[in-house]
Amino acid sequence: MQNTITSFQNPKIKFLNQLKEKSRVRKKEGLFVIEGQRELSLALEGGYTITQLYYCSSIIPSETVDTILSQLQYQVLIYEITTEIYQKLSYRTTTEGIIAVATFKNLDIQDLVLPSKNPLILVAEAPEKPGNIGALLRTADAAQLDAVLIANPKTDVYNPNIIRSSIGCLFTTNLAVGSSSEIIDFLKKQHIIIYGAALRDAVDYHIQDYTQPTAIVVGTEATGLSNVFLTSTDQNIKIPMSGVIDSMNVSVAAGILVFEAKRQRDFI
Template sequence: MEIISSLQNPKIKNLVKLQTKAKERRQQQLVVVEGARELSIAMANGYQPQAVYVCPEFFAKSDYPNLLELIKPSLQTALTPEVFQKLAYREASDGILALLRPKSHELEALQLSDNPFLIVLEAVEKPGNLGAILRTADAAKADAVIVCDPHTDLYNPNVVRSSIGCLFSVPVAVATSQEALAWMKARNIKTYAAELQASNWYHLNDYTTPSAIVMGTEADGLSQFWLDHADARIKIPMRGLIDSLNVSVSTAVLAFEAMRQRGF
């Protein structure tokens, strides 16, 4: 196995580019995944590693000691601890990074159940919020997450990290708001727009039929397009001084109310 001990190695320089620049990820059609759990989830969902970088000293403590047996030796490269620590996003990394090919994220590629539940995000800006919502979507077993008009890259390393790999387990589509609404209407999926000014308490609605909750940004909420075209506007009651929750927390509240009504 090749061992890289210099940060000036071309492979390391390219890894840094892929970690930090969405343009490079798009042009090279490669994304960086850190962590054995995340890589394991990705591989279980059809993503094939194009290259794997391992720090043996750190990986020896991994909870996935057999993971490398599933990866061709020719794809594996060893990194010294000093080099790996410069690349790692986490303080307590388990010593593995991989390059994967991103998948297509078209609406038409989504395969829904007979009674789907969807999470729709408009203009999501913060990678951490997107990742946390993907984790919620996995936990709630949502059929899919539709990301409308995003302001962040789906494969930003912070999305991968905060989703703990759920970016790879949850079906995700990227579309405009207009495309997403038309697609859902064609499938008789009722849309519930989360809005601070709504008078309709979220728990008084019926999510047992094909449904989608639509979430906006923390700064601006949903656009007028969604407020005008959603089937209903809903809100979460706030009893304290603060008038809203973090968008990922709000999404979890709404998603698990839908799951509760559906009998989990």
């Protein structure tokens, strides 16, 4: 059934705005907001369940909405909203006219299934900035990593800024979340070599062998890896730098390390 909403004071619009703005509401309800056609398409590809769909007919043709709905095998609540409401809800300056509400997936590290017997995994410990998390997910997608693990996240992964900065890669990445100890236990049980991006007892990254089951762990730019990880890595690795500082953006560093591992594996 389709309804038209014309007031921002409508309870459904207020709830939608709360989902967008407040992590505690997302966690309590197990729901989050997806904005944009590409992101919605990737969420469907990633097996996410859509519960509600809001669209602005002055921005997105109804035929496009029908095409999206044709991909679903279940009923979805559909609401048409005005341009004014959409602009207040939208994060983007260039809008696409569609917003969806979707349900959380189970991202517990204990339930992660690795698709490869020789996995290449990226681990991010305590990432804070949604933009960095999004960039890490885009790197993982570009490298077709087997999984991304987030240890002790400081923000929930369904933060709209993470979805936006990942350009929807959040939905198609094999992702899991847990504490540092839980992730370390998982990696060791799977006999995965742990390489930590850290200066303590580190060797240059390019002289290591990443052709075996491998996890590359990066920490925050401010504090690096915790002692929990530093005492659990098989080898710490560093990127030689010629400038006056000894650190770089975490997503840039992760990209360098991940693609060196990919380069080595391409020659196996």
